[in-house]
Amino acid sequence: MSNTRTRRFGQVIRLRREKVAEYRTLHAAVWPPVLARIARSHLRNYSIFLREIAGEPHLFAYFEYVGDDWERDCAALAADEATQRWWKLTEPCQAPLDDRAPGEWWANMEEVFHVD
Numbered sequence: 001m002s003n004t005r006t007r008r009f010g011q012v013i014r015l016r017r018e019k020v021a022e023y024r025t026l027h028a029a030v031w032p033p034v035l036a037r038i039a040r041s042h043l044r045n046y047s048i049f050l051r052e053i054a055g056e057p058h059l060f061a062y063f064e065y066v067g068d069d070w071e072r073d074c075a076a077l078a079a080d081e082a083t084q085r086w087w088k089l090t091e092p093c094q095a096p097l098d099d100r101a102p103g104e105w106w107a108n109m110e111e112v113f114h115v116d
Contacts, residue, residue, distance in 0.1 A: 006044075006064045006065065006066050007064065007065040007066075007070070008062070008063075008064050008065075008111055008114065009061070009062065009063050009064070009065065009108065009109075010060065010061070010062050010108070010109035010111065011060070011061040011062075011106035011107060011108055011109060012058055012059065012060050012061075012097065012106065012107050012109060013058065013059050013061075013094050013095070013096055013097065013105070013106045013107065014056055014057065014058055014059075014094065014095040014096070014097065015050065015056075015057040015058060015059050015093060015094060015095070016057075016092075016093055016094070016095050017056070017057055019092065019093035019094075020050070020057055020093075022093055023059075023090065023093045024050075026089055026090060026093075027048065030086075031082055031086060033080075033082035033083075034080075034082050034083055034086045037076070037077055037080040037082065037083050038077070040076070041067070041073040041074070041076055041077045042065055042066045042067030042073050043063045043064070043065060043066075043073075043077075044063065044064045044065075044066050045062070045063060045064045046061070046062070046063040047061070047062045047063070048060070048061045048062075049061075049062075059094070059106075061106060091105070094106075
């Protein structure tokens with residue numbers, strides 16, 4: 001792999017309260033083709049955490065990108081048929097933040113500290 005720098009991402013989104021159980025159930029058995037596409041898109045150490053913030057459930061995602069063409073790998077992920085079907089199940093569970101950047105579903109977070 002030509003990339004010598006791992007890019008770390010943190011993202012946040014609200015989770016609809018009435019969908020918390022459904023979201024947990026979905027992620028207890030993520031489809032193998034979705035997991036395979038994540039791996040082929042060079043995403044590693046992918047985790048999603050759940051936390052109540054100001055009385056609302058929120059999801060925090062963390063992953064590392066170890067590829068050398070972020071745009072290409074994101075496009076391949078978005079074009080994947082299994083991933084598109086997966087998102088049709090997960091997106092109704094989510095409520096994007098109002099102040100996210102244009103084009104974002106999950107709001108990207110700024111990394112302010114890291115240590116290995």
